[in-house]
Amino acid sequence: MPSEPIRNTTARWRALDVRHHLSPFADYKSLKQDEGGSRIITQAEGIYLTDSEGHRLLDGMAGLWCVNVGYGRAELAEAAYRQMLELPYYNTFFKTATPPAVELSEKLAEIAPEGLNRAFFGSSGSESNDSVVRLVRRYWNLRGQPEKSHIVSRTYAYHGSTMASASLGGMVGMQEGFGLPLPGFHHVMPPYWFDFAEAGETPADFGRRAAKAVEDKILEIGPDKVGAFIGEPIQGAGGVIIPPETYWPEIQRICSQYDVLLVADEVICGFGRTGRWFASEAFGIAPDLMTLAKGITSGYVPLSAVLVSDKVGEVLESGEGEFAHGYTYSGHPVACAVALANIALIERDGLVEKVRHETGPYLAECLQSLSDHPLVGQVRSFGLLGAIELVEDKASRKHFEPLGRVGTLCRDHCFQNGLVMRAVRDGMVLSPPLIIETAEIDALVETARRCLDLTAKDLGIAL
Known part of the structure; x- marks a missing residue:
């Protein structure tokens, strides 16, 4: 359990956030009613973020598609x-x-x-x-x-x-x-x-x-x-x-x-x-x-x-x-x-060449391993950009209704399990920092599979 001072600091930041900070692309009514409040990110190093309660997250989105050389340089x-x-x-x-x-x-x-x-x-x-x-x-x-x-x-x-x-x-x-x-x-x-x-x-x-x-x-x-x-x-x-x-x-x-x-x-x-x-x-x-x-x-x-x-x-x-x-x-x-x-x-650091010859192909290979999951209709990637399409029916490429609900479920499981991925409609997208190593890609994809399993369980889909 986090210590009392940390918990108090987080609570204060969350209260101030709701009271004074208008976040971009936010549902302000929902944010104000959310008892959990915003996640407060306080530190970052390499490809990992740390929040105010000490939770560590692999940043599969490189911030907003941008932290190419990683954090803490x-x-x-x-x-x-x-x-x-x-x-x-x-x-x-x-x-x-x-x-x-x-x-x-x-x-x-x-x-x-x-x-x-x-x-x-x-x-x-x-x-x-x-x-x-x-x-x-x-x-x-x-x-x-x-x-x-x-x-x-x-x-x-x-x-x-x-x-x-x-x-x-x-x-x-x-x-x-x-x-x-x-x-x-x-x-x-x-x-x-x-x-x-x-x-x-x-x-x-x-x-x-x-x-x-x-x-x-x-x-x-x-x-x-x-x-x-x-x-x-x-x-x-x-x-x-x-x-x-x-x-x-x-x-x-x-x-x-x-x-x-x-x-x-x-x-x-x-x-x-x-x-x-x-x-x-x-x-x-x-x-x-x-x-x-x-x-x-x-x-x-x-x-x-x-x-x-x-x-x-x-x-x-x-x-x-x-x-x-x-x-x-x-x-x-x-x-x-x-x-x-x-x-x-x-x-x-030769990051362009690393993505082209090493980590890009490796990410593509690892993402393809998710294709057998019952929720996955398609995986695709190019370099260190990737997407996992979540579908109700693979053969017809039919999405769940309403569109976006299942993607949000999966995204929330990712956050709760230490992985930042973004949901676009019912597609899970990622763009990790260019410094990511193959072992870290393994961890990313392993966590993604676990979160897909948790999403399937929410939907009552047998694995």
């Missing part, structure tokens, strides 16, 4: 400390720059796919996707085609929480009640074979059909009005939706044919998570704009960026007048210094 804390002593803050407005922002811009150009040689900084993926909308419209205005202001996205896409980025996204729950999406944002089916394929349709055929939905939408709106298509190479928060191999080559062709900018949102996929620096490399995507955040600093401090292709950058630089957009913290020197140190750690 002194190198990142020291980089922030040194920069704070030297120059804690200055803006990058009014023909001004700082060394960390300039040097990080160069480093990103070095590791990014060919042709992405300019960076526009923000503090979050939401901010940077908001900037994407501005950049797309600025580009077409300078090209003399201001009517090309519409942007096509996908159902279950997640591109952030600002009014513009939530409009880019395809999460209905983030739009209802907020007057979203804003005009000019359109959504088509995602490349999600498990839920959207027709009977007998192969993944390859489905991939082509999902891409054609983008083409059909461009033609419906009018190619002269569509400025961009945006997509995550792998849809993370939408449920780790891994597209068939036929999908992205068709998307690339379609965007080229109709003169539509292609935006790759690499906020989740970037900085080694797929076994490449960026998932665009793995899928052969040549983006005109690429959004980065999360793994850019491994979540240690807020930072994001939009990488801009030469094609777009040269037009921006040729236009008259200023690009009237930016943030107080664009290119924050401390955040950029931490990002440089973070990228250096990823390079030094």
Whole structure:
């Protein structure tokens, strides 16, 4: 049992949390009525979290898809400390720059796919996707085609929480009640074979059909009005939706044919998570704009960026007048210094190669061992992104009703058994830190199976 002082401290924090703290994506009425209150995380090291009552949890989500180099890296804390002593803050407005922002811009150009040689900084993926909308419209205005202001996205896409980025996204729950999406944002089916394929349709055929939905939408709106298509190479928060191999080559062709900018949102996929620096490399995507955040600093401090292709950058630089957009913290020197140190750690420790050749394949193998479980309709993974689909009937891929109830049951069992996994509808998703070892993957998957068993028992399903 925890000691009395710890119990009192936890109770106090929980009371203050309910009284004063409005958490994101929270049901405030339910949270206030929950006698247990919030879990208070107080420490972290490596791939493990510790809460205020001393419980240890394997963080299978790397925070929110972001703590790529793991917790407790002194190198990142020291980089922030040194920069704070030297120059804690200055803006990058009014023909001004700082060394960390300039040097990080160069480093990103070095590791990014060919042709992405300019960076526009923000503090979050939401901010940077908001900037994407501005950049797309600025580009077409300078090209003399201001009517090309519409942007096509996908159902279950997640591109952030600002009014513009939530409009880019395809999460209905983030739009209802907020007057979203804003005009000019359109959504088509995602490349999600498990839920959207027709009977007998192969993944390859489905991939082509999902891409054609983008083409059909461009033609419906009018190619002269569509400025961009945006997509995550792998849809993370939408449920780790891994597209068939036929999908992205068709998307690339379609965007080229109709003169539509292609935006790759690499906020989740970037900085080694797929076994490449960026998932665009793995899928052969040549983006005109690429959004980065999360793994850019491994979540240690807020930072994001939009990488801009030469094609777009040269037009921006040729236009008259200023690009009237930016943030107080664009290119924050401390955040950029931490990002440089973070990228250096990823390079030094060979984490990209480790994910590609060792831990990514091992995670895929271990997850496949769960396929025999009566609740599991499909497992899928790419690098250190994975998903386990929970179904009522394997043959028909039928989900339980109401959708999301069983996923929540399983998620709660995971928390109670020392594993952080996230439920998206009835899919259990994971993205552990890139430093995870094979023995720790064994422990993760063993705990996941135990929690699947507990969920089946709740549902009265025999094992």
